[in-house]
Structures are given as C-alpha cells and as structure tokens.
Amino acid sequence: MKLKYLLFSILLLSSLAGCEKDSVYRGFYEGMKDRERIVHPSSGPMHQEQPSYDEYKREREKSLKKDGDER
Secondary structure (H helix, E strand, O other): OHHHHHHHHHHHHHHHHHHOHHHHHHHHHHHHHHHHHHHOOOOOOOOOOOOOHHHHHHHHHHHHHHHHHHO
C-alpha cells in the first residue's frame, strides 16, 4: 500500500516538473545573468546588458532552425 503511494507521488512530482521546465530554465538564466553582473561589475559605457530570457530563447530557436535547414 505504501509502495503505491510512493510510486504515485513520484509520478505526480515528475509530471509537475515537466510542466515547469521553462520556468526552471528562466530562473537559471536570470540567476547566471545576475551572478555575472555581480562578479564582473562594469560601470563603463562598453558594458553590454545581457538579453532577457525571452529574447535569448527566440534567438536560440532561430539559430537552431537555421542550423537544421543547412543540413
């Protein structure tokens, strides 16, 4: 009986994790962007702001599609 609940819980958690994959990637990207800004501060005008996660994702998908078309 306990094994059924354990298996059900594992299945439920894994399905929820799949639904939230994009938010996990977004959080990771934003965290790395913040870390980079803290570790390598720049006050000069040459400092380039990193794109938002949505911009990054669009550019990545466009690049992957272009690479797939070339093959």
